[in-house]
Amino acid sequence: MAIALDKRAPLDAERLRQDFPILMKPQDGRRLVYLDSASSAQKPRQVIDKLAEVYETGYANVHRGVYRLGAIATEAYEGSRDTVAAFLNAPDRREVIFTRDTTEGLNLVAYAYGRSMIGPGDAIVSTEMEHHSNLVPWQFLAQQTGATLHYLRLTPEGSLDPESLAKLEDVENVKLVAVGHVSNSLGTINDVPALARWAHERGAVLVVDGAQAAPHRRIDVQQLGADFYAISGHKMCGPGAGALWGRAELLERMPPFLTGGEMIRKVELERTSWNDLPWKFEAGTPAIAESIAFGTAVEYLQSIGMDAIEAHEHDLVAYGYDVLAGIDGVTQYGPPPPNRAGILSFNLDGVHPHDVAQVLDSEAICVRAGHHCTQPLMRAFDLVATTRASVYLYNTREDIDRLAEGIEKVKRTFR
């Protein structure tokens, strides 16, 4: 085990925190406790500076300008694609498509792959723990194509129920399986390789919502066995840009998603031929500076080490889970550590999560309250909402202790 530990050199969150200007700015005179990175992560100075640098020294549209600035911007933009491709261990840089975010990546698959490859009599499989962005596109696709839609259910603990998978054994013509790598509401880590095998045995493709995994752990799309993997840069300390990885042979067979400029090779009045991968799927002017700074964010994470980030979060969430378990009136949801990513989801007896979050805000603590865009999951647990605290590389045990103090204040307020 010593080798595994060596690979996970601890990170110094207190020092990393100083890279994030917003975290260094006190709120009401108190150290800001940011526990909503699952929703969107804060940005380090390196990423903020990169955005300014692009606009100040290297900005122009990409793939168009003959002039030098255009070449500089194009080189940086395509360089960022290489960075993201390496981060995902994509076998081919042409398989990485820049998007706005995970939602756009999943919709790209639902429209371009789904509407051309799926029809009446086909089946789609997803799970009831999905974020709406990995559920509504498939539901809408099923409605529009006449395909049937089947869901894996949850165990009381909040993991995918193997029995519900067994029940789908005889479903015919399964064409697509869509699953989240990590649940944004519960922190459950799903067994993607097993689901990939299940999908591939049936000739189906596996679409993975990687929004909650890519910021926090090493991602190897080849090892996972995924066919599509969508991520959001803004959850990875980057700006508003994301990426979709897809296997080249699939992307090549797919029609485009959006059409227009950039994604064409030749246009006549009656017909058009498509550009090569990945640009076939990047119609119009992309988010240039954001995509470039997305690469900077990925480099920032890699400089810390994804294994170190994962280990740090496992430590924090194990600590947080114990601390919350020690507070009278707190009910937690999702699997207990260690099989759990950096998300704590809980309720406090007799107090609505909105009120919990409001009181915590008065203590300079940012948490999310609501259904977290997972209404079917909430319904499965007979919940309306939960309070969610999510950790990242810049959080410390002190943040968890402040959360616990804040919850005590909530209890005093609503006593």
Place this chain on the structure above:
Amino acid sequence: MDDFYRENILDHYKNPRNAGHLDAPAATAEGVNPLCGDELSIELEVDDGVVTDVRYNGRGCAISQAAASMLSETIVGRRVDELSSVGKDEVLEELGIPLSPIRLKCAMLSVGVLKVALNQLTGEPLPEEWAGSDEIRWNSA
């Protein structure tokens, strides 16, 4: 910010006025806040154009439930056609605290279901911002 949960808000939240049901309501309406899943229903008893009794039922945050409780106390005895003027200003005055746009939605849920109930009584079209707040139109094939 520490004044947010003032005593009167917590009192109405913990001891909601006019909670329960009426035997024969003249109008019943319900609504949800999709943001947080708060649910609220209202029942009105009306005699000769005047609200004679009201009941609110729901589950949700302190702001949404306290606002409903407070509002219920102010509408009994008022004319139905006069209640169409009830809106943001009145609710904020009752609560006595400033609200962010997100929390304002919590407070306004009680106004929304009231408007839907009034719509049933008077037949007047709902104001645009409340249209559809009484029903969910499911998308389907």
